[in-house]
Amino acid sequence: MEVIIVLLPLALLLGGVFVAAFIWAAKKGQYDDLETPRFRMLLDDQNIIKKTTLSIKDMK
Amino acid sequence: MMTCIHCDEPVLTALFSEEDEQKRLPFCCYGCLTVYQVLHDKGLETYYEIKKSSALHKRRAPVDIKQTQFQFLDDTNFLAEYALVGMSGEKTMEFYLEGIHCLACLWLIEKLPDILDTVATSKLNLDRSVVTVVLRPRGKFSAVARELNNLGYRPHPIKKNQDIESFKIQEERSFLMRIGVAGAAAGNIMIYAVSLYGGASGEYAQLFNSLTVVFAIPVLTYCALPFYRNAWNAIKNRTLSIDIPISTALLMGAMMGIFNLLRGIPENYFDSLTALVFLLLLSRYFLQKIQEKGLSAQDLHYFYSSESVLKVSESGTEEIHPKFIKMNDVLKIRPGEIIPADGIVLDGTSHLNNSLLTGESFPVKVHVGDPVFSGTQNIDQYLLMRANLIKDETRLGKILKNVENGWAHKSHIVNVAGHVSKYFTLVVFALSFILFIYLYQISDTKHALEQALTLLIVTCPCALALAIPLTFTRSLSKASEQGIIIKNDEVIEKLSQIKNIFIDKTGTLTYGKLQINEIVLFQDSLIPVEDIIFNLEINTRHPVGLALLEHVKKKIPRKWAVTDRQELLGIGVSGKIEGRFYEIKKDKILEDGILIATFEVEDTIRLDSKDTITNLIKKNLNVKILSGDKNEVVQKIAILAGLPSINALSDLSPEKKSLLIRSTPHSMMVGDGANDAIALSEADVGVAVLGAMDISLRAADVYLTTPGLIPVEKLITLSRETMKIIHRNIALSLIYNSLSVTAAFMGLINPLVAAIIMPLSSLTVLLSTFVGTKTLRNLWK
Numbered sequence: 003m004e005v006i007i008v009l010l011p012l013a014l015l016l017g018g019v020f021v022a023a024f025i026w027a028a029k030k031g032q033y034d035d036l037e038t039p040r041f042r043m044l045l046d047d048q049n050i051i052k053k054t055t056l057s058i059k060d061m062k
Numbered sequence: 063m064m065t066c067i068h069c070d071e072p073v074l075t076a077l078f079s080e081e082d083e084q085k086r087l088p089f090c091c092y093g094c095l096t097v098y099q100v101l102h103d104k105g106l107e108t109y110y111e112i113k114k115s116s117a118l119h120k121r122r123a124p125v126d127i128k129q130t131q132f133q134f135l136d137d138t139n140f141l142a143e144y145a146l147v148g149m150s151g152e153k154t155m156e157f158y159l160e161g162i163h164c165l166a167c168l169w170l171i172e173k174l175p176d177i178l179d180t181v182a183t184s185k186l187n188l189d190r191s192v193v194t195v196v197l198r199p200r201g202k203f204s205a206v207a208r209e210l211n212n213l214g215y216r217p218h219p220i221k222k223n224q225d226i227e228s229f230k231i232q233e234e235r236s237f238l239m240r241i242g243v244a245g246a247a248a249g250n251i252m253i254y255a256v257s258l259y260g261g262a263s264g265e266y267a268q269l270f271n272s273l274t275v276v277f278a279i280p281v282l283t284y285c286a287l288p289f290y291r292n293a294w295n296a297i298k299n300r301t302l303s304i305d306i307p308i309s310t311a312l313l314m315g316a317m318m319g320i321f322n323l324l325r326g327i328p329e330n331y332f333d334s335l336t337a338l339v340f341l342l343l344l345s346r347y348f349l350q351k352i353q354e355k356g357l358s359a360q361d362l363h364y365f366y367s368s369e370s371v372l373k374v375s376e377s378g379t380e381e382i383h384p385k386f387i388k389m390n391d392v393l394k395i396r397p398g399e400i401i402p403a404d405g406i407v408l409d410g411t412s413h414l415n416n417s418l419l420t421g422e423s424f425p426v427k428v429h430v431g432d433p434v435f436s437g438t439q440n441i442d443q444y445l446l447m448r449a450n451l452i453k454d455e456t457r458l459g460k461i462l463k464n465v466e467n468g469w470a471h472k473s474h475i476v477n478v479a480g481h482v483s484k485y486f487t488l489v490v491f492a493l494s495f496i497l498f499i500y501l502y503q504i505s506d507t508k509h510a511l512e513q514a515l516t517l518l519i520v521t522c523p524c525a526l527a528l529a530i531p532l533t534f535t536r537s538l539s540k541a542s543e544q545g546i547i548i549k550n551d552e553v554i555e556k557l558s559q560i561k562n563i564f565i566d567k568t569g570t571l572t573y574g575k576l577q578i579n580e581i582v583l584f585q586d587s588l589i590p591v592e593d594i595i596f597n598l599e600i601n602t603r604h605p606v607g608l609a610l611l612e613h614v615k616k617k618i619p620r621k622w623a624v625t626d627r628q629e630l631l632g633i634g635v636s637g638k639i640e641g642r643f644y645e646i647k648k649d650k651i652l653e654d655g656i657l658i659a660t661f662e663v664e665d666t667i668r669l670d671s672k673d674t675i676t677n678l679i680k681k682n683l684n685v686k687i688l689s690g691d692k693n694e695v696v697q698k699i700a701i702l703a704g705l706p707s708i709n710a711l712s713d714l715s716p717e718k719k720s721l722l723i724r725s726t727p728h729s730m731m732v733g734d735g736a737n738d739a740i741a742l743s744e745a746d747v748g749v750a751v752l753g754a755m756d757i758s759l760r761a762a763d764v765y766l767t768t769p770g771l772i773p774v775e776k777l778i779t780l781s782r783e784t785m786k787i788i789h790r791n792i793a794l795s796l797i798y799n800s801l802s803v804t805a806a807f808m809g810l811i812n813p814l815v816a817a818i819i820m821p822l823s824s825l826t827v828l829l830s831t832f833v834g835t836k837t838l839r840n841l842w843k
Contacts, residue, residue: 006266010273017250023241028235036351037189038168045169046111 066092067110068214088816099216104177106170113166132207133381134370135219140205140383144219151199152182157217159210162191170213175598184470190354192220202281237288237350240659241343244285245278247334255333259814262328271328275319278332282316286339306525308342310524311335314515331519331813334820338524342825349531352538369772371395371402374446387452395445397603403449404456407432412443413605415569419458419689419736423576423665425605437736442603444594461716461736465761466745477555478788479530483523489522493803500807513806520802520816525795529827530788536831537784545767546777553763555782556746562726563678563774564719565740566733567689567699570751573773574734575607581661586728587642587653592619594644594651598627598635606663606828607635610646664695667702674771675703681778686711688719690737720744732774734758748772776841783838791827798823 014050065724077089101109101166105658110127119545129209134140135155159171167186171193174184180201186193195206204217210217219515254270254277262270267769274518289305289312300535312335319330370381372394379394386395394470395401401414413425419437428434434447435459454460494514501510534551541548548554551640568574581591596619627637634647645652651659678685689696700710711722723729731738731745742748743761750762751771761763768772802819807813 010269013249015574017246021243021246024246025239028238028242031231031235033235033238034231035187035189038185039185041165041168041188044165045172 064088066090066094068098071320077698086155093214097212100212101170106173106177109166109170111601112169113164129380132204132211132370134383134386135203135207139386140219144221145203145448148196149315153197153199153201153203154194154196155203156192156194156220157210157633158220159186159191159193159206159215160175161215161216162186167215171210171743173213174206174209178205181206193217214737215815218521220292234350237343237347239338240285240288241347244281244336244340244343247281247285247710248333248340251277251333252338255813255817258328259817268326273332274330274332275323278316278319278336279628280335281332281339285343286312289339290344298830302480302484302487304479304523304530306553307483307487307521307523308338308527311519314341314518318512318515318519328814330815331516334816335519335522335811338820340524342527343530345528345535346644349533349551350537352542369807370802371399378489387449389452390447391449393447395440395447395562397440397442397444400439401434401447402445403436403453404451405434405447405449406456407434407445407447410444410748412445413441415439415441415605417574417735421689423568423572423574423695424577425663430557437629441605451554458736462760464720464740466719477552478792479526482526482792486523486526490518493521497807513809515805515812516811517803520806520819521799523795523799524820525823525827526792528824529795529831531793532828533831536834540782541777544773544776544842546773546780547765547767548777549763554746554781554784555820556763557730558785559728560683560730560747560778560781561728562684562686562730564686564688564723564726564729564731564745565675565771566731566735566738567687567691567696568665569734570732571671571687571699571703572711573619574665576609576663577666578609578661579666580614581651581657581659585656585658586652587658588640589622590619591651591659592617593622594639594653595619595646597622597624597714598637598638598644598646602629602635604629607646609663610661665697667699667768670770672702672770674775675705677775681775683778685709688714688722688731688733688741689717690714692717701729714739732771734777749777779837779841783835783841787831787837788836791830793825794830795823 066089068089077092078086087098089098089643101107114753135144141153144155148154159167161167162171165739168188171186175181178201181197182191182196183778184195184196186332190375195203197206218379236791245490251274254274257270258267258274283763285390286309289309292305293309296306315331315335319332322329322554337647357552370387371384371387373382373387374392374394387403391403393403397412405492407428407430411427411429414434415425415429416435421433425441428445434445435458435754436542437449443782450461450663454463494517497517498514499512500511531551534554537554538548538551565571570688583591587594592614595610595614599611602608602611622639623640624637629635636643636645636647638644643654645655649660649662650657651661675685685705687696687700687703689710691711691712695709696712697707700707714722715772716737719731719738719739720743723731723745727746729742729745730747731751732737732748733742734749734751739758739761741832742758748758748762749764749766749773751766764777799821805815805819
């Protein structure tokens with residue numbers, strides 16, 4: 003059980019780092035728009051699909 | 063049935079794009095077709111592929127493209143108020159876009175830099191339908207707005223109100239930080255609490271217990287601050303809010319936890335209480351988020367006076383924003399434009415559509431010297447007018463003022479949460495007191511006090527406080543997916559109590575524009591009647607002519623050579639085809655002076671109106687028509703809608719409408735025009751339908767983004783079912799609470815029991831919320 007003396011501060015430190023990171027991100031405005039980014043991410047893929055279908059058409 | 067390729071509106075008589083003869087893509091209107099062609103020409107057809115596969119899909123209305131140049135956007139006065147200029151000369155402006163509805167819109171709008179090279183970046187916020195456009199130094203916003211307009215999204219520039227906006231953003235971010243901290247702390251506390259329940263003892267128990275206290279302190283102070291604030295405000299205003307029992311539980315829990323720590327007893331309720339704070343904050347955050355999507359007063363500013371107007375001065379004609387109109391300015395009103403000020407016609411003759419201001423369905427003719435009013439629409443010819451009254455002094459401005467007064471009049475109900483917590487708080491305090499007295503007699507003061515406090519902690523109405531916002535959030539978001547935008551949760555509660563529905567006629571029950579029902583033939587003519595109409599009216603702007611043209615277009619008429627075509631204002635058109643003289647006069651069509659056909663023009667009732675009204679009556683609602691139109695027109699529509707004539711009230715002024723509403727309790731008003739606006743604001747629930755004027759949007763609690771009355775019926779069902787779920791959730795959480803009270807009286811309560819009952823009750827109400835009711839599940843399908 004003595005290992006707790008080492009592990010406990012480590013766990014607390016790790017947790018603290020994540021909370022700090024979260025607060026930093028929130029303050030920076032990373033969570034201001036929760037809707038659009040998840041869709042925006044999909045669109046890049048869509049564009050690639052478009053390009054490939056176009057090139058297939060061109061070959062024909 | 064076919065649906066429009068662009069807006070997915072079901073179409074009976076489709077228009078087909080001419081270029082793609084083989085594809086035969088159906089469109090519902092010329093607006094949608096035009097946008098399709100623009101996208102086609104620019105090689106942006108991927109739009110339709112993305113749209114098809116888009117998971118996000120709100121209903122939208124057919125495109126209505128306005129012919130305007132948006133020059134006022136380049137005006138320096140305007141830019142100073144609406145745009146931000148960056149260090150290197152780049153300009154930023156935000157536009158609210160009408161018609162944003164799916165993933166493909168996002169794709170298209172963010173493609174703007176590819177379409178226009180003056181645009182540096184364009185970012186769309188799907189939630190708010192707001193695009194932020196950054197322009198390179200020499201770019202013009204008018205070009206951007208024209209492009210957006212051509213793509214079928216009508217742009218409304220948003221004024222930068224930085225103080226309010228940054229305050230709102232700060233509030234929201236701090237809310238998020240509270241949630242984050244509460245979540246992290248609750249999670250960590252759980253680890254140590256489980257070790258304690260698992261039997262940690264001695265030094266470890268002490269260590270873990272102090273750690274839970276350390277973690278709980280920020281949660282019970284910083285994170286729970288909103289609860290304390292609300293509770294304090296409620297006490298100050300002598301009302302009861304659900305935050306009072308919550309705050310009591312949190313404070314008692316904190317006291318007991320710290321007290322036990324000092325006594326060296328490793329026992330506290332922090333695991334349950336911090337998890338509770340986290341969940342409650344989360345549910346309130348969701349409700350707030352969904353309400354922001356709706357009709358915030360700020361959003362409605364976007365709609366208000368965002369069209370441009372032509373100002374004529376000695377130096378020529380310029381396009382200005384209506385905000386900058388001054389007294390005695392001479393304005394040139396284009397056909398189709400809404401008149402922006404009260405004044406007098408200086409030159410020109412035209413017809414005005416007064417329906418939005420007065421409810422009249424037939425256009426009114428105006429000549430030189432006639433007065434015109436702000437909020438009416440110019441239909442067919444250019445008009446030159448002098449502005450006599452502007453802004454607040456216009457008839458429309460006065461209505462707007464009344465609307466604001468109406469808001470003040472509006473009844474507020476004690477919401478369900480408030481109602482329940484009133485009794486709840488009283489009962490819980492009484493019970494703790496009884497428990498204290500009871501234990502005081504059989505044991506010592508310390509034990510009695512401890513148990514009484516414990517009762518206050520474990521009866522915290524957490525399930526209740528969680529379930530109510532979540533149920534509303536779910537209903538609000540589902541409704542908005544269906545194109546019904548509801549202002550807030552209070553509106554749903556009021557809706558469930560509605561007994562009387564007042565419906566405006568023009569534009570709500572009817573289509574709001576003149577249509578031809580049928581052309582009655584009397585005699586054969588040399589060329590078909592359709593061809594006569596098509597060739598004579600082809601360039602008309604007259605509302606009856608347009609209705610005729612619209613009617614015959616479906617029959618694909620032939621083109622003929624017309625000579626001596628003449629259009630006489632107020633009389634009709636005439637011309638020679640194949641040597642014969644044809645006339646369209648009032649409601650008659652003549653060939654060489656002989657009557658060959660007649661037709662009837664009217665504002666026809668919507669296809670779905672009758673069924674919806676029948677269904678509403680079946681739901682025990684008292685449905686009435688309120689109209690500013692003439693009695694005979696209103697009676698005719700009442701018969702078609704299946705309503706007795708005593709329920710059709712006509713010739714009502716905006717003030718009379720609102721008086722009627724005010725004197726009727728539990729009333730709902732459905733309308734679109736400025737003449738409905740005061741009534742909308744005074745009704746318990748005001749519903750603005752698609753195409754409503756900005757002023758009525760401001761007055762309304764609900765905005766329907768799809769045409770017709772069907773959403774009204776959905777709205778009633780939605781609210782009634784939502785309240786059913788709320789009541790069920792209240793019952794469920796009260797059952798859990800009586801369980802914990804019983805346990806407390808029997809002396810069985812301890813942190814472990816609380817840690818089981820509290821999450822279990824929350825879980826039950828969550829399940830109940832998401833399962834909903836059968837009717838609701840059918841409604842969402």
